Amino acid sequence: MDMNQRLFSFAGGNSGAWRVTDVLAVAGESLKSVGNIGIFSGGSASPRDTSWTLRGVTSNERYVVRGEKASLVAAQPALGRPEATQAALIPIRKTSQWWTLPQDERRAIFEEQSAHIKTGLKYLPAVARRLHHCRDLGGAEPFDFLTWFEFAPAHTAAFDALVAELRASPEWRYVDREVDIRLVRNAP
Amino acid sequence: MDMNQRLFSFAGGNSGAWRVTDVLAVAGESLKSVGNIGIFSGGSASPRDTSWTLRGVTSNERYVVRGEKASLVAAQPALGRPEATQAALIPIRKTSQWWTLPQDERRAIFEEQSAHIKTGLKYLPAVARRLHHCRDLGGAEPFDFLTWFEFAPAHTAAFDALVAELRASPEWRYVDREVDIRLVRNAP
Numbered sequence: 347m348d349m350n351q352r353l354f355s356f357a358g359g360n361s362g363a364w365r366v367t368d369v370l371a372v373a374g375e376s377l378k379s380v381g382n383i384g385i386f387s388g389g390s391a392s393p394r395d396t397s398w399t400l401r402g403v404t405s406n407e408r409y410v411v412r413g414e415k416a417s418l419v420a421a422q423p424a425l426g427r428p429e430a431t432q433a434a435l436i437p438i439r440k441t442s443q444w445w446t447l448p449q450d451e452r453r454a455i456f457e458e459q460s461a462h463i464k465t466g467l468k469y470l471p472a473v474a475r476r477l478h479h480c481r482d483l484g485g486a487e488p489f490d491f492l493t494w495f496e497f498a499p500a501h502t503a504a505f506d507a508l509v510a511e512l513r514a515s516p517e518w519r520y521v522d523r524e525v526d527i528r529l530v531r532n533a534p
Numbered sequence: 535m536d537m538n539q540r541l542f543s544f545a546g547g548n549s550g551a552w553r554v555t556d557v558l559a560v561a562g563e564s565l566k567s568v569g570n571i572g573i574f575s576g577g578s579a580s581p582r583d584t585s586w587t588l589r590g591v592t593s594n595e596r597y598v599v600r601g602e603k604a605s606l607v608a609a610q611p612a613l614g615r616p617e618a619t620q621a622a623l624i625p626i627r628k629t630s631q632w633w634t635l636p637q638d639e640r641r642a643i644f645e646e647q648s649a650h651i652k653t654g655l656k657y658l659p660a661v662a663r664r665l666h667h668c669r670d671l672g673g674a675e676p677f678d679f680l681t682w683f684e685f686a687p688a689h690t691a692a693f694d695a696l697v698a699e700l701r702a703s704p705e706w707r708y709v710d711r712e713v714d715i716r717l718v719r720n721a722p
Contacts, residue, residue: 348674403670408596411638450599453637482591482670486536 349389352403354478356435356492357384359396364433364529372513374439374523383435383529385494400437401485402478402492409456414463421470430474430496433529434505437480437489444520445481460515469508472501489523537577540591542666544623544680545572547584552621552717560701562627562711571623571717573682588625589673590666590680597644602651609658618662618684621717622693625677632708633669648703657696660689677711 358366358377362384369376380397407415423430444452456462466475474496480487497505509526512518546554546565550572557567568585595603611618632640644650654663662684668675685693697714700706 350670350672350674352670353672401672403672405670406633406635406640407637410636412636415636445594447594448598448600448603449595449641452594479670482538482540482593482667483672484538484541484589484591485672486538 350403351388352405353388354402354404354476354492354494355386355390356400356494357386357393357396358382358398358400359384359393361393361395363532365532366527366529368526368528370526372524372526373521377437377525377527382532383527400435400480400489400492401483401487402480402489403483404476405479409453410463414457417467418463418470421467423471423474425474425476425494425496427474427496427498429498431531432497432499432502432505433531434493434495434509435527435529436493436495436509437523437525437527438491438493438521439489439523440491440520441522455517455520460512460517462512462515462517465508465511465515469501469504472504473497473508538591539576540593541576542590542592542664542680543574543578544588544682545574545584546570546586546588547572549583551720551722553720554715554717556714556716558714560712560714561709565625565713565715570720571715588623588668588677588680589671589675590668590677591671592664593667597641598651602645605655606651606658609655611659611662613662613664613682613684615662615684615686617686619719620685620687620690620693621719622681622683622697623715623717624681624683624697625711625713625715626679626681626709627677627711628679628708629710643705643708648700648705650700650703650705653696653699653703657689657692660692661685661696 358380360381362382364383366380366382369379378397384393476494478492480492481490495505546568548569550570552571554568554571557564566585664682666680668680669678
């Protein structure tokens with residue numbers, strides 16, 4: 347089957363471009379411990395010796411309004427910067443209560459109450475980010491979102507502050523599974 | 535692989551619960567002509583003699599606000615009413631321009647400019663409807679949405695008016711492929 351070119355797979359196992367340094371089960375069940383994670387785009391095959399594979403697609407924005415989008419586009423860096431040798435993969439699942447809320451109430455919790463976009467903007471351009479959606483894939487996915495972050499070692503404390511701020515926000519009452527996987531880039 | 539229980543497949547071929555009576559290519563390329571369509575939920579297998587299969591998942595609302603949701607929930611009928619022997623399957627694809635718009639601008643076009651929800655409400659409870667999203671499936675899907683409608687023969691003209699109203703709206707400037715497939719329920 348032809349694959350969606352916005353599809354990315356994160357394969358946890360014995361090989362991959364990123365070495366796992368720490369795994370924290372923030373909420374709910376953790377993931378099986380792995381040494382490395384490889385990232386594959388489109389339908390490209392994962393290596394054989396993987397312990398798990400998480401999949402998600404990049405997609406249109408669900409909450410961002412025009413002014414916020416302009417601020418994000420102006421400030422957000424690309425992935426793959428040479429100095430950004432640290433990364434985090436944070437898979438998240440939200441509750442069924444979240445998903446049954448209408449759009450205006452999810453937006454109000456996301457930004458007016460939780461300042462999700464505003465908080466993220468404070469950490470730009472230090473932290474590069476790519477959001478992948480899993481909930482509307484055809485399979486029974488264990489998470490709703492996978493977010494991939496890259497930053498330089500000097501910005502690790504800033505990244506820790508970013509995720510701590512978000513986890514303290516009202517939006518996070520609707521997060522029932524979250525795993526925080528920290529990584530460093532393997533030598534090529 | 536375990537399948538998402540919100541996944542539905544529409545298989546066009548020589549068998550299925552619904553007989554195709556008419557196919558109109560409203561915009562872009564049509565679909566290959568088929569005699570019948572079968573609907574399959576979750577990961578259940580499609581029959582062998584299918585010409586094409588379209589897949590989509592039901593999901594959270596993207597635009598509906600609290601008051602609109604309450605009006606819809608109060609008025610919308612379930613699928614499968616005995617008298618609703620007519621149906622329509624309308625697959626739609628929107629332009630990349632649509633998908634790059636921020637959320638507030640898509641909402642404004644969808645409802646404030648095009649009255650998509652308000653128009654739909656006028657035709658309740660005559661028309662039952664289920665919306666399926668395809669864009670964020672892992673595969674390279676030919677459409678972004680599949681909408682399935684069921685109504686009694688007496689409401690066919692009303693249904694024609696509903697789709698004509700929507701097609702005349704500003705939202706439809708962003709539709710670059712649409713096929714309107716009409717069906718009648720086969721005797722069991």
